[in-house]
Amino acid sequence: xxxxxxxxxxxxxxxxxxxxxxxxxxxxxGAVALPxxxxxxxQELLAACARLAYRPARPLVGQGxxxxxxxxxxxxxxxxxxxxxxxxGALERLLTNALxxxxxxxxxxxxxxxxxxxxxxxxxxxxxxxxxxxxxRGLVALINLAGRGRFFICDNRAGDxxxxxxxxxxCLLLMRQPPFAGLSDRPFHFLKDISEPRVSLGLRxxxxxxxxx
Numbered sequence: 001x002x003x004x005x006x007x008x009x010x011x012x013x014x015x016x017x018x019x020x021x022x023x024x025x026x027x028x029x030g031a032v033a034l035p036x037x038x039x040x041x042x043q044e045l046l047a048a049c050a051r052l053a054y055r056p057a058r059p060l061v062g063q064g065x066x067x068x069x070x071x072x073x074x075x076x077x078x079x080x081x082x083x084x085x086x087x088x089g090a091l092e093r094l095l096t097n098a099l100x101x102x103x104x105x106x107x108x109x110x111x112x113x114x115x116x117x118x119x120x121x122x123x124x125x126x127x128x129x130x131x132x133x134x135x136x137r138g139l140v141a142l143i144n145l146a147g148r149g150r151f152f153i154c155d156n157r158a159g160d161x162x163x164x165x166x167x168x169x170x171c172l173l174l175m176r177q178p179p180f181a182g183l184s185d186r187p188f189h190f191l192k193d194i195s196e197p198r199v200s201l202g203l204r205x206x207x208x209x210x211x212x213x
Contacts, residue, residue: 010041019098030187036172069128106181114206120198126191140175147198
């Protein structure tokens with residue numbers, strides 16, 4: 001499989017054709033996963049993540065039946081010169097080119113202007129079933145850089161009909177957000193069983209940048 005090289009010297013192990021195939025499955029499946037980068041690339045991005053400042057995530061977000069439990073550290077401020085931004089720009093272009101292989105394209109282009117680096121300790125309870133906010137549009141891209149957990153999509157906040165997706169270092173997980181393929185629903189998802197320290201990079205299109213999330 002051909003690779004696409006990032007300016008910072010990291011190679012993608014998934015090409016446009018592989019990503020187009022994954023994107024074509026999103027309308028029916030809600031979320032898909034595939035290998036994206038190798039060990040050397042993970043280590044380079046992890047080094048960039050190690051230079052960031054983290055805070056504990058709020059342990060409980062929302063109320064009542066909409067409450068979401070969280071157990072991780074997070075950083076959402078990435079310096080302009082960080083390799084994470086070069087990586088996001090290259091992935092943005094690769095995904096946009098992959099979309100153009102589909103007829104009709106389910107999305108005009110990909111914008112990844114929101115960064116969330118999350119660190120989970122071994123034994124963390126992860127995050128309970130939830131959906132991404134409607135302010136995030138088009139595509140959500142999650143890349144596991146280190147560690148392992150069990151990632152699921154499901155039908156509702158109770159976690160019914162859960163389907164597990166691969167979650168290993170170098171893996172890209174894509175989830176659709178409106179208006180992907182003209183759909184308005186957002187997949188519920190959750191993470192549990194963190195067996196070793198885990199670091200992930202979340203990239204999204206935030207339509208309200210600068211506002212509190």
